Amino acid sequence: MKRFTSTIIICCLALCAFGQENTKIDTVKKKEEVLGAVLIKSFRVDADSPITHSNLSKEEIKKINLGQDLPILLNQLPGVVTASDAGNGVGYTYLRVRGSDATRINVTLNGIPFNDAESQGSFWVNLPDFASSTQSLQLQRGVGTSVNGSGAFGASLNLLTDNRSEEAYAEISNSFGSFNTRRHTVKASTGLLQDKFELSARLSNIYSDGYVDRATSDLKSYFLQGTYDDGQTLVKAVLFGGREETYQAYFGIDAETLETDRTFNPVGQQFDNEGNFEGFYDNEVDNYAQDHYQLHANHRFNANWSANVSLNYTYGRGYFEQYVDAFNYGSNLFDPSATYAFLGIDPITVNGEEITETDLIRRRWLDNDFYVISTNANFKTDRIDVDAGVFYSYYDGDHFGEILWSEFPLDGLGYKGRYYDGRGLKQEVTTFAKATFNITDRLSGYADLQGRFIDYEATGLTSDREPIDVDKTFNFFNPKAGLSYQLNERNQLYTSYGRANREPRRSDFEENATVRPETLDDYELGWRFSDGKLQLNVNGYFMNYQDQLVLTGAIDDVGARIRENVGSSYRLGIELDARIPLTDMINLQPNLALSTNKNRDFLFQRDGALTNLGDTNIAFSPEIVGGGIIEVIPVEDFYIRWLAKYVGEQYMGNIDSEASILNSFFTNDLNVSYEWKNPWFFDVITFSGLLNNLFDVEYEPNGYFFTFDDDFSNPGEITTIEGAGYYPVAGRNFLLGATLRF
Structure with a gap:
């Protein structure tokens, strides 16, 4: 703890030292500098950086923002694959x-980590309609630049919330569509008051029945922002959060059901003692709330020096409610959750019969607090741009389970009696220094050094009532470097190397106490061409992993993905994207990602014997991912966009089993947007529509694969059994919306 405290003190003293510099403001510069530019400076890269990246502006986001979760809105970026439990992009999306x-994509909101500190996942269902308060975003593929939070092992995604508005406005957005989907959003801003202050707010409500049976979503969110700017000091206070209640659809369906009843949802099934189906439990829901409190302050000391301090508190709490049916769980050889033995309770006798299992209703809770302080300073001249900073975070998470009801008495466990209790504590300090510098008029360099120092403890019982006792310290050094060479006004070449290290997550320790941290060396080489409106980007990469934690294909009893270390593995690929103006009215935006993704000398226990399968494909890693947008602008402010997406065949496991193949798919969507300016007393009315899956294709972008050893059917003989499940998405469906701004 002394190490963490000392680092923070040093950081604060450094900022105070900067404060002693000449505070005269460069009059050549603009009086004001949007805080967003300061917030993103340390975590984003410029267009000519040697880091592979894609940007999306607010204008691009709002064309298709009709209530679907943010991952779905990123579907057209290179190398991106998205999925949805409910099948229509609302609720749990991936x-x-x-x-x-x-879990391997670093996500920051205004530079503050959004990934959960323990699970490392990013759950957008907790921030519904966040796209409506997003000014811009940048997706860096590969290791990218140094960011706060867990290392980027596939990509990093940085979101900047709304810039302040110079003018006052009010905005009402409503949309509706298939599966009773609807979104209602209200936004407003005071505009700039006394040339210094601005307040803005947003309230949103999204509801959907979902494509999959009972996969309902009831989502609410808020966003409040206050900005102060006196031309020298910028302060931004941001409060945002969400409340979600979703009926679960995490089990998917098998291949047979996929052919006969694509929307079937097995979650919540109830049976009598003879195994007769009685219906579904109507409250098999995930209920969670998350609130974020951020304070960002930036001060520009002179023409060369500026510094930023950010504070954050995130409070998350909620539960997953589940009906445990004794017959249903009793038929599952691997889940004893309905038994008295599992709960650690002695059997009881009722009417002379010994009771060893019971139907019950349980809730599994998470209650966590996440604190952050982040400081950084920037020095910039015509030839060099240097950023350095320190980040500290503290996470305290409680995990516990309650029994709400049981068919038979559970002695010692009354109403809301806890049947497990655990805790996770995580502290992290990250320090970094990075610089972009001109070597010659055409050649520039990039250097980035980062240290991550992590203490993690997990104690108590897991939700499976297994003891967990983790006390680990991880010290990681992550260097990065790159070069950019400007051949001429149109052509630029770049290359970069980056290293990243990552600690295991809580569930990795639950699955395997000897789980190891993973290391990635990422090599990138690219070419950028820009000729006015025509742009072309080509990037090749080689990502070499040691002890990569890959998805096994299997899921746990609440749909979470299980991972394992695989020793040596790699990803090798090439990515292309372009913006091509065919005419003044027609633009093309194609992209294509080709890759090979391999585990080296993969070992697998088949039929009781350990077998070396050689090089196998990494799970959920398609070799071809392509997309494209054809945009037609027949008249001013009227956009017609054709969105196409192709994802090649992929394996859901790592053993190249035919049973684990997820078929390729090709989908097409149609997006229309029109801005009607100055009608009546409105500034603008925007009409928009989205026709998804235009050709009504039946496909499954996600699934799971599992194996188990059958040593009971034929005593003395072990047979490896394989199985798979699938998450189908909706056929042709639509969303229509209108936004009134005044």
């Missing part, structure tokens, strides 16, 4: 980049 899932 993002993969270069085959890496959300």
Whole structure:
């Protein structure tokens, strides 16, 4: 703890030292500098940086923002694959980049980590309609630049919330569509008051029945922001959060059900003691709330020096409610949750019969606090731009389970009796220094040094009532470097190297106490061409992993993905994207990602014997991911956009089993947007529409694969059994919306 405290003190003293510099403001510069530019400076890269990246502006986001979660809005970026439990992009949605899932994609909101400190996941369902308060975002593929929080092992995603508004406004947005989906959003701003202050706010409510049976979503969110700017000091206070209640659809369906009843949802099934189906439990829901409190302050001391301090507190709490049916769970050889033995309770006798299992209703709770202080300073001249900073975070998370009801008495566990209790504590200090510098008029360099120092403790019982006792310290050094060479006004070449290290997450320790941290060396080489409106980007990469924690394909009893170390592995690929103006009215935006993703000398226990399978494909890593947008502007402010997406065949496991193949798919969407300016007393009315899956394709972008050893059917003989499940998405469906701004 002394190490953490000393680092923070040193950081604060350094900022005070900067404060002693000449505070005269460079009159050549603008009086004001948007705080967002300061917030993103340390975590984003410029267009000519040697880091592979894509940007999306507010204008691009709002064209398709009709209530679907933010991962779905990123679907057209290179190398991106998205999925949805409910099948229509509302509720629990998922993002993969270069085959890496959300636990390996670093996400920051105004530079503050959004990934959960323990699970390392990013759960956008907790921040519904956050896209409506996003000014811009940048997706860096690969290791990227140094960022706060867990290392980027596939990509990093940085979001900047709304800039302040110079003019006062009010805005009402409503949309509706298939599966009773609807969104209602209200936004407003005071505009700039006394040339210094601005207040803005947003309230949103999204509801959907979902494509999958009972996969309902009831989502609410808020966003409040206050900005102060006196031309020298910028202060921004941001409060935002969300409340979600979603009926769960995490089990998917098997291949047979996929053919006969694509929308079937097995979650919540109830049976009588003879196994007769009785219906579904109507409150098998995930209920969670998350609130974020951020304070950002920037001061520009002179023409060369500026510094920033950010504070954050995130409070998350909620539960997953589940009906445990004794017959249903009793037929599952691997889940004893309905038994008295599992709960650590002695059986009881009722009417002379010994009772060893019971139907019950349980809630599994998370209650966590996350604190952050982040400081950084910037020095800039015509030839060099240097950023340095220190980040500190503290996470305190409680995990516990309650029994709400049981068919038979549970002695010692009354109403809301706890049947497990655990805790996780995580502290992290990150220090970094990075610089971009001109070597010659055409050649520039990039250097980035980062140290991450992590203490993690996990104690108590897991939700499976297994003891967990983790006390680990991780010290990581992550260097990065790159070069950019400007051949001429149109062509630029770049290359970079970056190293990243990551600690395991809580569930990795639950699955395997000897789990190891993972290391990535990322090599990138690219070419950028720009000729006015025509742009072309080509990037090649080689990502070499040691002890990569890959998805096994299997899921746990609440749908979370299980991972394992695989020793040596790699991802090798090339990415292309372009913006091509065919005419003044027609623009093309194609992208293509080709890759090979391999585990080296993968070992697998089949039929009781350990077998070396050689090089196998990494799970959920398609070799081809392509997309494109054809945009037609027949008249001013009227946009017609054709969105196409192709994802090649992929394996859901790491053993190249035919049973684990997830088929390729090709989908097309149609997006229309029109801005009607100055009608009546409005500034603008925007009409928008989205027709998803235009050709009504039946496909599954996500699934799971599992194996187990059958040593009971034929005593003395072990047979490896394989199985798979799938998450289907909706056929043709639509969303229509209108935004009134005045």
